[in-house]
Amino acid sequence: MTRFAQSAVVAASVAAFGALFSVSAQAADLAAGKAKAEQACAACHAKEGNWSAPIDPSYPKLAGQYKDYLYQALVQYKDGRRKNGIMAGMAAALSKDEMNNLSAYFASLPTELNTHR
Ligand code: HEC
Secondary structure, three states: OOHHHHHHHHHHHHHHHHHHHHHHHHOOOHHHHHHHHHHHOHHHHOOOOOOOOOOOOOOOOOOOOOHHHHHHHHHHHHHOOOOOHHHHHHHHOOOHHHHHHHHHHHHHOOOOOOOOO
16 A cells, blocks of 8 residues: 555544544534433532532532543443442433433533632
């Protein structure tokens, strides 16, 4: 394979990977995540994921957390790798699409999750 052909293959693979990645990134529906969050999560995590309004200091802030972290936490509450009686019940009722939408929504909010000096 010529050097040009090799780099064309690499470029095509990178483009294909980028397309796949952006499809999954776009698949999240922020409006649906917001609606679900206000209905099912706000009672504990506050209206905007504890942004300046913690209901209880032991309830984690979700606003501005990394999307992948939130999604992973929900998956693990559902499959039992993370054990918490309250969140196991919440996650049990969520589909993967709902988890994806909720995670994207909370990740999109302004955050208090930063390092204070
Ligand atoms: C009845 C109260 C309650 C409700 C309702 C609730 N949560 Fe939670 N959530 C908690 C508590 C308490 C924890 C901390 C659990 C632990 O220590 O693992 C938590 C933890 C989490 C975490 C892990 C955060 C972290 O920083 O590790 C995520 C993600 C989460 N909740 C998402 C949601 C979503 C999404 C909803 C709505 C579908 C929801 N929660 C509804 C009480 C609640």
